[in-house]
Amino acid sequence: GAGVSQTPSNKVTEKGKYVELRCDPISGHTALYWYRQSLGQGPEFLIYFQGTGAADDSGLPNDRFFAVRPEGSVSTLKIQRTERGDSAVYLCASSVIGREMEQFFGPGTRLTVL
Amino acid sequence: GQSLEQPSEVTAVEGAIVQINCTYQTSGFYGLSWYQQHDGGAPTFLSYNALDGLEETGRFSSFLSRSDSYGYLLLQELQMKDSASYFCAVRDNQGGKLIFGQGTELSVKP
Numbered sequence: 001g002a003g004v005s006q007t008p009s010n011k012v013t014e015k016g017k018y019v020e021l022r023c024d025p026i027s028g029h030t031a032l033y034w035y036r037q038s039l040g041q042g043p044e045f046l047i048y049f050q051g052t053g054a055a056d057d058s059g060l061p062n063d064r065f066f067a068v069r070p071e072g073s074v075s076t077l078k079i080q081r082t083e084r085g086d087s088a089v090y091l092c093a094s095s096v097i098g099r100e101m102e103q104f105f106g107p108g109t110r111l112t113v114l
Numbered sequence: 115g116q117s118l119e120q121p122s123e124v125t126a127v128e129g130a131i132v133q134i135n136c137t138y139q140t141s142g143f144y145g146l147s148w149y150q151q152h153d154g155g156a157p158t159f160l161s162y163n164a165l166d167g168l169e170e171t172g173r174f175s176s177f178l179s180r181s182d183s184y185g186y187l188l189l190q191e192l193q194m195k196d197s198a199s200y201f202c203a204v205r206d207n208q209g210g211k212l213i214f215g216q217g218t219e220l221s222v223k224p
Contacts, residue, residue: 042214100210105156
């Protein structure tokens, strides 16, 4: 079956613009996660969904970041007023509930803010 | 604060055995996972320990000692394709949040 997919694979934007990053989890995976990864670092947790609701959004760095998962499947990470420091690879992962230690990651979206 | 410490780089030769250590300091502990990431690729799950002891999955094994806040990943019969970054990650609550270490870059030489 298909793995986790993310679009776009690359996004270049200008400082101050708004961006949306999309994630399609593995079918049947109720849990969905967003992380971001800078060069040479490990993934940094942003937010975790169980079904449609955000179960833990403690990793969102500020109120410019927001994520939704309206139907419990596809999720969109939204970043307002982008800053150069937002440049990173944004990773999405999904898992079965009860096996949160085994997360399946997508290929990521590389965001570059000029 | 919450932190995971692992060596930044390890080098080994084909066919050898290598151990990558991870020590952690987190507010809670619900398990230690290991992930592999090739350059430009996505992290892929390797192994998971919730209880003390050794878990074996083919050429990869993972060990956990909760009393020492310590774990390691053991890779046997190293192959060139094992050259990658390896991350330990702690689940610090009953949710799905994983806290990752900074990664260990493994280079396997012929």
